[in-house]
Structures are given as C-alpha cells and as structure tokens.
Amino acid sequence: xxxxxxxxxxxxxxxHIYWTMMIVLYPYITGIVAGAFIISSLHHVFDREELKxxxxxxxxxxxxxxxxxxxxxxxxxxHPERALNIMFTxxxxxxxxxxGFIYSIYLLxxxxxxxxxYRADIVFLASNAxxxxxxxxxxxxxxxxxxxxxxxKALDRKVMLFLAAIGVPAACFLHGYVGFLFGAIKANxxxxxxxxxxxxxxxxxxxxxxxxxxxxxxxxxxxxxxVDSECTQSLMESAWYFxxxxxxxxxxxxxxxxxxxxxxxxxxxxxxxxxxxxSLFVVQFLIGSVVPFVLLGAAVVFKNRISAGARxxxxxxxxxLLLVQVAAMRWNVVMGGQMFSKSFRGFLDFHIDIYGREGLxxxxxxxxxxxxxxxxxxxxxxxxxxxxxFPTRWxxxxxxxxxPVGNFTRxx
Amino acid sequence: xTMLWDKPEISRREFFEKCAEAxxxxxxxxxxxxxxxxLLLAQDTQDTRARAEEAPVKGTKGPIYGFVVDxxxxxxxxxxxxACRDENNVPDGYNRTWVEQYTFFPNGEVIVNxxxxxxxxxxxxxxxxxxxxxxGQLPVRGFFVPKLCNHCINTPCIQVCPVGASYVTKEGxxxxxxxxxxxxxxxxxxxxxxxxxxxxxxxxxDKCTWCYHRITKGMxxxxxxxxxAKARIFGNVSDPNSEIxxxxxNNRVQVLKSYLGTNPRTRYxxxxxxxx
Amino acid sequence: MVxxxxxxARHFIRLLALLSIAVAAFVKARSMVVPADFGxxxxxxxxxxxxxxxxEPRHLGSAACAxxxxxxxxxxxxxxxxxxxxxxxxxxxxxxxxxxxxxxVDKYPDPIKKYKxxxxxxxxxxxxxxxHLKTFERPAVLKFITSVSGHIxxxxxxxTPKSKCTDCHNPxxxxxx
Numbered sequence: 001x002x003x004x005x006x007x008x009x010x011x012x013x014x015x016h017i018y019w020t021m022m023i024v025l026y027p028y029i030t031g032i033v034a035g036a037f038i039i040s041s042l043h044h045v046f047d048r049e050e051l052k053x054x055x056x057x058x059x060x061x062x063x064x065x066x067x068x069x070x071x072x073x074x075x076x077x078x079h080p081e082r083a084l085n086i087m088f089t090x091x092x093x094x095x096x097x098x099x100g101f102i103y104s105i106y107l108l109x110x111x112x113x114x115x116x117x118y119r120a121d122i123v124f125l126a127s128n129a130x131x132x133x134x135x136x137x138x139x140x141x142x143x144x145x146x147x148x149x150x151x152x153k154a155l156d157r158k159v160m161l162f163l164a165a166i167g168v169p170a171a172c173f174l175h176g177y178v179g180f181l182f183g184a185i186k187a188n189x190x191x192x193x194x195x196x197x198x199x200x201x202x203x204x205x206x207x208x209x210x211x212x213x214x215x216x217x218x219x220x221x222x223x224x225x226x227v228d229s230e231c232t233q234s235l236m237e238s239a240w241y242f243x244x245x246x247x248x249x250x251x252x253x254x255x256x257x258x259x260x261x262x263x264x265x266x267x268x269x270x271x272x273x274x275x276x277x278x279s280l281f282v283v284q285f286l287i288g289s290v291v292p293f294v295l296l297g298a299a300v301v302f303k304n305r306i307s308a309g310a311r312x313x314x315x316x317x318x319x320x321l322l323l324v325q326v327a328a329m330r331w332n333v334v335m336g337g338q339m340f341s342k343s344f345r346g347f348l349d350f351h352i353d354i355y356g357r358e359g360l361x362x363x364x365x366x367x368x369x370x371x372x373x374x375x376x377x378x379x380x381x382x383x384x385x386x387x388x389x390f391p392t393r394w395x396x397x398x399x400x401x402x403x404p405v406g407n408f409t410r411x412x
Numbered sequence: 413x414t415m416l417w418d419k420p421e422i423s424r425r426e427f428f429e430k431c432a433e434a435x436x437x438x439x440x441x442x443x444x445x446x447x448x449x450x451l452l453l454a455q456d457t458q459d460t461r462a463r464a465e466e467a468p469v470k471g472t473k474g475p476i477y478g479f480v481v482d483x484x485x486x487x488x489x490x491x492x493x494x495a496c497r498d499e500n501n502v503p504d505g506y507n508r509t510w511v512e513q514y515t516f517f518p519n520g521e522v523i524v525n526x527x528x529x530x531x532x533x534x535x536x537x538x539x540x541x542x543x544x545x546x547x548g549q550l551p552v553r554g555f556f557v558p559k560l561c562n563h564c565i566n567t568p569c570i571q572v573c574p575v576g577a578s579y580v581t582k583e584g585x586x587x588x589x590x591x592x593x594x595x596x597x598x599x600x601x602x603x604x605x606x607x608x609x610x611x612x613x614x615x616x617x618d619k620c621t622w623c624y625h626r627i628t629k630g631m632x633x634x635x636x637x638x639x640x641a642k643a644r645i646f647g648n649v650s651d652p653n654s655e656i657x658x659x660x661x662n663n664r665v666q667v668l669k670s671y672l673g674t675n676p677r678t679r680y681x682x683x684x685x686x687x688x
Numbered sequence: 689m690v691x692x693x694x695x696x697a698r699h700f701i702r703l704l705a706l707l708s709i710a711v712a713a714f715v716k717a718r719s720m721v722v723p724a725d726f727g728x729x730x731x732x733x734x735x736x737x738x739x740x741x742x743x744e745p746r747h748l749g750s751a752a753c754a755x756x757x758x759x760x761x762x763x764x765x766x767x768x769x770x771x772x773x774x775x776x777x778x779x780x781x782x783x784x785x786x787x788x789x790x791x792x793v794d795k796y797p798d799p800i801k802k803y804k805x806x807x808x809x810x811x812x813x814x815x816x817x818x819x820h821l822k823t824f825e826r827p828a829v830l831k832f833i834t835s836v837s838g839h840i841x842x843x844x845x846x847x848t849p850k851s852k853c854t855d856c857h858n859p860x861x862x863x864x865x
Contacts, residue, residue, distance in 0.1 A: 009524040011606035012507040018597040018610055078595015078615030085575040085594055088718045091731055096598050097574035112703065119699070143702040151696035159700070186672050187568060187604035342606045344688050345524055487826045489819040491776045498780045499746050513825055533818040534825075554825030579732030589736035625743035634747050640772040640819065641829060 008346030017338045017350055021363045022072040024330045027178045027200065029069045029370070031326060034175040034201065035208010036062040037110070037167060039235070045164045050230040057219075057383045058212045059117065062171075063110055064373035069103065071366050075357055095181040102177055106170045113163045115141070116156045121387040123148050128395050137380075175204045182333060189264035190271065190337040195253050202246035207326035209239045214319040217312060219384070229308040233299070236315045239322060240296040247289050250329070267344045275339050275347055280332050288325025292318035472582040477622060477677070478649035480659055481558050484682040486643040488513060488556040492635035493531040499623060499634035506609045507531075508620040509560035509635050514686060515551045522686050523547075530556075557687050558643060560635070561586065561607040561620035562668065562676030569599040569608065578617070584677055585624055588617050604669050622646070649677075746780035749773070753781060760860050767861035777815040777859070779808030812854035 006015060036058040042048045043055035051058075074080040087100035115122075123146045126138035176197040182188075183196025193199075213235040220227045257268055272280060295314045299306060306314075339348050353359040377383065382390045488511055496502060496509045511530030515523045527534070534556075563586045570578045570586065577593035580586050588599075593616035600608040600617060611618040623633035627646070631637070636646045647656030665679040669688070680687075725734040753774045754761040764770060775781055784807045813836070822832035833839040837847040845856070856864050 009512075009526070012510045012526055012529040013600075013606045013609040015505065016609075018600050076596070078597075078610060079593065082575070082592065082594045084717075084721070085577075085592060087714075088722045089576045089592070089726055089731070091573055091576045093571045094574040094598070096572065096596060099574075108707075115703075143699050143706070145699035145702060147695055147698055149696055152699070155696055155700070181598075185568075185572075185602050187602055338601075342604060342688075343524065485827065485829070487819060487829060488823060491772070491818070495747060495776070495780075513823075515825060533821070534823050535821075551824055555827075556825055576726070576731040576733075579730055579736065581737055582729075587736065587740050589733050589739075591736070591739075592733055621740065623745075624740045626745045628741040629745065631745060631749070634745075637747060637749060638773060638776050640776065 004348045004350060006341075006346055006348050008341075009343050010341040010346035010348060011343045014338075014341045014343075015348070017335070017348060019076075019334055019338060020350070020358045021352070021360065022076040022358045022366075024327070024334045025363050025366060026069065026072040026076075027175070027204075027334075028207065028327055028330050029065050029072065029367075030175045030178060031200070031204030031207045031330075032211050032370075033062045033065045033069065033208070034171045034204040035206065035210075036065070036212055037171040037208070038205050039209055039212050039238070041164055041168050042238070045161070045168070048234060050228075050234045053228045053231045053384065054212055054216050054235070056117070056385070057216065058208075059110070059114055060377050060381070060383055061212065061215065061370075061374060062208075063114060064370040064377060066103075066107055066110060067373055068366065068369045071369065072363075073099075075362060075366070095177055095184060098177045102170075102173050106167075106174045109163050109167045109170055113160060113167060116160045116163070118381055119156060120148050120153070121381065121390075124387055125390075125395075130394055130396050134394075172201055176201050182337070187342060188337050189257075189262070190268060190340070191333065193253055195249055199246065199249050199253065202242055202249060203326050203329050205242045206239060206246055206322055209235055209242065210319040210322035210326075213239065213315055214323065217316050217319070227308075227312055229311065232312055232315050233303060236296050236299050236311070236318070239318065240293070240300050243289065243293060243296065243322065247285075247293070264344060267340050270347070271336060271340050275349075276332055276336050279328050280336075284325050284328040284332060288321055288328055292321045292325070295321075474582060475648035476584050476650040477563075477627065478584075478647065478656055478660070479560070479563070479622065479678040480645040480656055480663075480665065480681060481560075481678065482643045482645070482659075482681040483555055483557045483684075483687075485641045486511065486556040486558055487641045488530065488534045489640065490530045490533045491638040491640060492558060492644060493529050495634040495638035496620070497531060499626075500621070502618075503611060503613055506611070506618075508607075508618070509558065512557045512559060512687075513554065514557065514684065515554040516686075517547050517551050518549050519547065521547055530558075555682075555684065557680075557683070558635075559605065559607075559668075560678065561622075562605055562674070562678040563622060565675040565677060566673060568602040568604065568672075568674055572598045572602040574598065581624070583627075585622050585627075586619075587621055587624060588619065590614060590616050593617050604672050604674065744782060746782040747773075747775045748781045748785065750775070752785065764860040767863070769860060769862045772819070777808070777810055781807065783807070810859075812852035812859065816853040816857075816859070 004015060004017060039051060040055045040058040040062065043051040070083075074083060077083055084100075086097050087104075090097035090100065119142065122138050122142045126135055126142050126146060129135045129138055179197030179200030182191040182200075183193050185191050213232060216235075217227060217232070219225075254272070257265060295318045299311045299314045299318075303311065335350055339350060340346070341348070354361060356362070374383075490511060492509055493507065493511060496507075500508060502508050507529035509529075510526050511534075513525045513530075513534055515525070517523070525534075563584060565584070567578075567580065567586055570580060574596060575592055575594055577589045578586065578599055579589065595610060595615045595617065597610055597617070600610060603619075608617055608619040610616070623631075623635075626633060633644075633646055636644045645656050645659055647654040649656055649660070651657060659681075660679065663681050665681055666683040667676045667679055668683070723733050723735070726732070728734040729737070750761060750765075750773050754765075761774070764774075817836070819830060820832055821836075822834045826832070836851065836853075840847040840851055843856070845851075853859070858865055
C-alpha cells in the first residue's frame with residue numbers, strides 16, 4: 001500500500017484513501033439502472049407514448065447494468081469471499097447491509113417484469129427460433145409454459161402493472177440507499193447531509209436518461225435507421241428537467257455549507273476552491289451542467305425553430321456531457337470526502353492507479369461489461385420493438401403466420 | 413406532453429379518485445415503512461449521554477473499563493507508540509495509537525505534526541526543526557496529545573458495520589472480529605477520530621483494542637505500561653476506589669469531538685480548544 | 689377477487705416454485721456458513737471475544753526481567769531511572785524468555801519465527817534521545833540536553849559521530865561511570 005502525498009496535518013491512519021475508483025464506479029452503475037428504469041416506467045406506467053421506441057431497450061439496459069452492479073463492490077472488498085455475510089448476518093443499523101436485500105428484491109422485480117413483457121415473444125421463439133439449442137433456451141426461459149391465452153395475458157398485464165408500480169420506488173431505493181450511506185456519516189462533513197440521497201437519486205436519473213438517449217442515437221445511426229424525433233425530444237425534456245432540479249439541490253447544499261460556515265467550513269472551502277476546482281467547477285459545473293443546460297434548453301424551448309437533425313446532435317452532445325458530469329459528481333463526492341483529513345488541518349492528493357484491483361484498467365473493463373451484456377441480450381430478444389423486428393435469419397424458414405398478440409396496447 | 417387526465421379512457425374525476433386512493437395507500441404504507449425503519453435503526457444506538465460507568469450489556473457484572481489521557485504530562489517520547497506496534501504487530505504506515513505535537517506561534521498559527529505517529533520521538537528541538545518560512549518566529553507554547561481509539565459508548569463504527577464484525581464487549585471495549593470482517597471500510601469512514609484502518613496484511617479493519625488480550629489477564633495495555641510520564645491511565649471505572657476513578661473525580665475532563673455525540677470512554681485532561 | 693383458472697397462471701406457479709427453491713437454498717446456505725454462536729451476546733460471533741482475549745502478551749513487564757536479571761534490575765529499581773520500563777528500551781520480552789528457557793528458536797512454529805520484534809538491539813544513544821533530547825513542547829519533568837554534541841563538549845569530552853550516551857552513563861542507573 002502506498003502513502004499519498006499530504007499537505008498540512010493528516011491523521012496517521014488517513015494517509016491512505018480507502019474508497020477509490022470502484023466506489024466511484026458502483027453508484028455510477030446503479031444510477032444508470034435507476035434512470036433507465038424510470039424512462040421505461042414513464043412509458044409503461046405513465047403512458048408516455050412517445051417513449052415507446054426506447055422503453056424495451058431501457059428496461060434491458062437497466063437489467064444489464066444491474067447484473068454488473070455488484071462487481072465493483074466485490075473488487076473493492078478486502079474479503080470478497082465473505083461478501084454474502086451481509087445477507088446472512090445483516091446489521092440492521094447499517095445502510096450497507098441493505099445492499100444485499102434491496103439488490104435482490106429489485107433484481108427479482110426487474111427480471112420478472114422483463115419476463116412478463118417478453119413472454120409472448122419468448123413463447124413464439126420457443127417454436128420458431130432457427131437452432132434447436134436456442135429453442136431449448138427459449139423454452140427454459142418460458143419455464144416450459146407456452147400458454148398465452150387471453151386470460152394469461154390479462155393476468156400478465158395486471159402483474160406487470162403492479163411490478164412497474166413498485167419497481168419505481170424500488171429503483172429509487174436501490175440508488176437512494178447509497179446516498180444515505182454517505183449522507184449519514186457524521187464523521188465526514190463533506191458527505192453528511194440529509195440532501196445526499198435526493199441528490200444521488202436525481203443525478204442518477206440524469207445519467208440514466210442520458211445513457212438511454214446516447215445509446216439510442218448511436219444504435220440508430222450505426223444501423224442507418226431513422227431516429228424517432230418525438231422520442232428523443234421527450235428524452236431531452238426529461239433530462240433537462242431533472243438536470244435543473246439536480247443542479248439546484250447540489251447548489252443549495254454548497255450554499256448551505258457556505259452560509260452556515262460551521263467549524264468544518266474552513267477546510268471544505270479549501271477543498272472546493274483548491275483541490276476540487278477543476279473537477280467540480282470546470283468539469284461538473286461548467287462543462288457538465290451549464291453547457292447541457294443551454295443545449296437542452298434551446299432544444300426544448302426552440303424546438304420548432306431548430307431542425308430535428310440539429311436537435312439530435314445537441315441531444316447527443318448533451319448526453320455525453322451529462323454522463324461525464326454524473327461521473328464527475330460521483331468522483332467529487334467519494335474522493336473529495338477523503339481528500340481532506342478528519343483533523344481538519346490537512347489534505348491528500350489522489351493518484352490514479354493504472355493497474356491493480358482498483359486501477360483504471362479494471363474500472364474500464366467493468367464498465368464495458370454491461371454493454372457486452374446488452375449485446376448478448378440483443379441476440380436473444382428484440383430490443384427495439386416487437387418480435388417482427390427480430391432478424392428473420394434467426395428464425396426458422398417460413399415461420400407460421402405471426403399474429404400480433406392481441407390488444408396489448410401498452411406492452412407491445 | 414399529454415397528461416394522464418386528457419386521455420379519453422379515463423375521466424378527470426376518476427383520475428383524481430385514483431390519485432387520492434393511491435395517495436392514501438402510499439401514506440399508510442410509507443408511514444409503516446418509516447416507523448418500522450425507525451424502530452429497527454434505533455435499536456442499537458445508545459443514549460448519547462449514557463454514563464460510562466453503566467455496563468454496555470445490561471445486567472452483566474464485572475469491570476467496566478475506561479481510559480484517561482493526561483495531555484499535561486505527555487513528554488512525546490513515543491514509548492507508547494513503539495510498545496503498541498510491537499505488542500500488536502501493527503503494520504508500517506498505520507497506527508493504533510499515535511502522538512500529536514501542537515506548536516503555537518505568536519501570530520496565532522498552530523502547527524500540528526505527527527511524524528510516523530510519533531514512533532521515533534519528535535527529534536531535534538528548534539531552531540534545528542523545520543519551521544515554515546512564512547512563520548519565521550519562535551513558538552510561544554506547545555504540548556503533546558496522545559490519541560487512540562476512544563471506545564465510544566454511542567459508536568458510529570458498530571452502527572455502520574454491515575455484517576456484525578464490529579462489536580462491544582461487556583467491559584465496554586470495542587473490537588473487530590477478524591474472521592467476519594469483509595474489509596468494506598465503512599467503519600473506517602464512519603470513525604470521526606481516524607482510529608481505524610484497513611490492515612494490508614489481513615485486509616480487514618483494525619484498531620486499538622485497549623490490548624484486550626492483556627487486560628483480560630490482569631495486565632495493563634502495552635501503551636499504559638510503557639508510558640514513563642503517567643500520561644495514560646487505564647482501569648475499572650465502575651470501581652470507585654480504582655486509580656482511574658480517583659483521577660476522574662479530581663480532574664476536569666474533556667472528550668474529543670463531543671458535539672458528535674459519540675460519548676467516548678476515553679477522556680482527556682488538559683485538552684486545548686485547538687485539539688480536534 | 690376473481691379466481692383465475694389454473695391454466696393461465698401456470699407460469700406464475702412455476703416462477704413461485706423456483707423462488708421457493710432459491711429461498712430454501714439461501715436458508716440452508718446460511719445455516720451452514722454462519723457460526724452457531726452468532727447472536728448469542730449481541731449481533732456478533734460470541735467466540736470472537738475469547739479469540740481476542742486468547743493472544744499471548746508480548747511485553748511481560750519488568751518483574752519478569754527481574755527473575756533472571758536481578759543484578760541489573762536491582763540497581764535500576766533503586767536508581768533515578770526506575771520509571772521507564774526495561775521493555776521500553778529493550779523491546780518486548782516474550783520471545784526472549786521463550787528462547788532462553790527453551791534453548792532454540794527453531795523449535796517454534798512459524799508465526800513466532802516471523803515475529804520480527806524480538807528484543808531490540810540497543811544503540812546506547814537513540815533510546816536516550818527519545819526522552820531526554822529537549823523538545824519545545826515537552827513539559828520540564830526530566831533533565832534535558834539540547835544537543836548531544838553540546839552536552840558532551842560542555843562536560844569536557846570530545847564529540848565524534850560515534851559518541852554514545854553509554855560511553856559515560858550507566859543506562860540502568862544513569863550514574864556517570
């Protein structure tokens with residue numbers, strides 16, 4: 001273990017930063033989960049028809065990121081082989097102990113909801129997929145039940161609505177508890193705040209919306225398919241609204257610190273102005289918030305005067321910048337809180353490791369895994385529309401006449 | 413953006429009725445959740461003003477330990493830091509106990525220093541010592557402050573441990589179960605005093621144990637035994653005739669960061685307001 | 689509540705069955721992994737307390753040194769230097785006592801062999817400087833010197849880089865030889 005360079009007086013045990021890149025990556029991933037799920041729910045629960053093109057994709061994206069969410073935590077633990085202890089002997093006063101159960105319950109909700117959404121397609125593919133192996137796979141995914149009668153669909157619809165309704169608070173919990181985990185640490189004045197869960201959740205939604213938007217644009221451009229501009233417009237609007245509230249709350253927190261000027265304000269001020277100047281003011285605020293605010297605001301307010309193509313480009317640029325902004329926010333919270341000592345008299349510099357368990361390469365590798373998962377999903381299920389969008393070369397020759405499954409208006 | 417009530421399938425009245433119903437249900441559900449959460453979360457927290465002489469596990473008898481650090485007596489020799497290192501195999505770069513040196517200058521500046529935790533003593537005197545150029549004057553006063561785990565009564569570290577690896581014994585000593593700790597580091601973040609660290613050899617959380625393996629055999633902690641200046645006192649606070657009880661009765665004592673409400677069992681004599 | 693015909697809910701029945709199996713597996717795994725004494729004294733493994741108490745102390749105290757070295761500890765206890773313990777300068781005595789009483793360190797299992805902090809070889813100067821070299825913040829409870837070279841010169845000696853306090857002082861009684 002190496003010591004970091006210190007300035008001023010740092011308590012002897014604080015000469016290391018214990019929560020590094022993996023702990024920055026984990027809330028970033030669960031944030032994208034929460035945001036993507038909210039987009040999908042906006043279509044399924046709140047009837048936002050214009051989001052239909054991305055609703056299925058958003059849900060599967062949420063699952064892909066969710067499956068990869070425990071990996072940064074396992075990479076960080078001193079004893080990952082003991083990780084299940086948090087579910088076997090959870091300490092109910094610890095926010096971190098909530099992870100096991102909240103994660104499992106939300107994984108269950110999301111998986112069942114996706115399963116119900118795709119059940120008709122899975123049943124169809126169980127008899128019409130080209131290869132025998134894949135037909136077996138689909139049969140297992142259908143749990144061997146090929147019943148898609150009207151009563152079954154009605155029951156599915158009811159259960160889906162219920163799951164979608166409890167899924168939204170569950171997704172909020174999944175990311176909100178991380179905010180509480182930080183916000184309840186009275187020992188660290190940079191973290192301790194009742195606003196922390198709300199700030200985390202709002203920036204999570206921003207990152208999820210941005211990721212959905214960026215992925216949608218990239219996939220459509222790559223496949224030379226048309227982009228539904230009503231859909232992207234709605235995504236940009238959502239991103240804009242949530243961005244404003246998020247920045248307002250983060251600004252409120254800083255303002256509160258500055259105004260109250262508690263005993264910790266002196267060191268926090270040095271932290272913000274000196275050590276976090278670039279990552280907070282330049283990256284998170286200027287490049288990551290002000291520029292997207294202007295771009296998205298223009299695209300929303302002047303949508304009749306700006307062409308669809310230009311608005312798409314603005315949306316894409318804003319999406320990328322917002323993804324950078326949320327990553328910077330996670331960095332500023334997690335690393336910023338450890339860059340000053342609890343002696344309130346000293347600072348540390350953090351140097352990014354390239355190799356090692358929590359190094360940059362490991363972080364980049366883990367961050368590509370959800371995209372790999374989405375690629376695998378795209379080979380199994382139609383991500384961007386109904387079963388008729390599935391490549392016919394993956395289906396048996398001359399499949400039986402495909403009848404769209406009834407009046408499934410909301411869940412097609 | 414079409415709002416839900418503009419859709420022909422649902423009338424505005426029905427929409428509001430649904431909202432009211434959903435609102436009422438959420439309110440009741442939310443209330444139940446919040447109440448349950450409070451009951452669960454409040455389980456382990458102690459009264460922030462609980463008396464140190466009361467047993468942490470109600471009804472158990474036996475000694476209840478306490479610690480007093482007399483900062484007016486510490487000479488900064490570092491014997492305690494070396495003794496603790498040797499006794500507990502503390503890895504290099506980490507400290508279960510350490511000594512801080514406070515130096516005050518005429519312009520009001522305070523410099524705090526703890527080279528290697530104080531394990532090598534504090535070296536040469538001024539002017540051979542490095543006084544920062546911008547101060548350029550000789551100090552007016554100074555003292556040493558030994559620090560260690562405060563073994564709080566209202567521990568933030570036990571509160572946040574996700575697996576129950578951090579616990580308190582019936583004597584009031586806060587310990588870490590090295591077999592169950594998963595090395596997440598949450599307790600290290602939660603400790604306001606910087607007493608904890610992740611041991612790079614065991615990859616688990618570690619800290620001062622008041623030499624539990626010694627005090628249960630009738631010995632003193634290694635740092636207390638080593639201190640030549642009687643700056644560290646350890647003993648049974650539930651016994652009014654013990655040395656520590658006498659000292660507590662005859663001195664004004666303070667604790668570190670009392671405003672956080674952790675209610676430490678380690679008390680300090682002569683704590684200056686600059687000591688955080 | 690309308691009772692659905694069994695046919696249309698078959699997939700849910702199977703899902704619930706899968707979930708029950710998963711929960712049962714979890715419960716079984718928990719009973720195998722979590723120690724039986726967890727939770728008996730609080731939310732922790734009860735035997736952790738006995739584990740923590742079971743370690744062998746390494747500093748034995750000066751009384752243990754006196755058992756064999758009374759020719760040194762006698763004058764030490766009677767002199768001005770009786771306050772710092774033997775082990776402050778010489779290091780923890782546990783391994784030394786074991787080695788001496790059992791004749792060879794090779795007879796011991798690895799953890800003790802790896803234990804590097806056996807008796808510390810004394811330098812005759814560093815240990816003294818820890819306490820007696822004047823530091824501004826130090827309360828004036830001992831005799832101090834401001835520098836080794838200054839002290840030696842003031843007492844009429846010649847200072848060399850190899851000078852030690854024990855050249856002139858008996859470390860145990862502090863008397864000048």
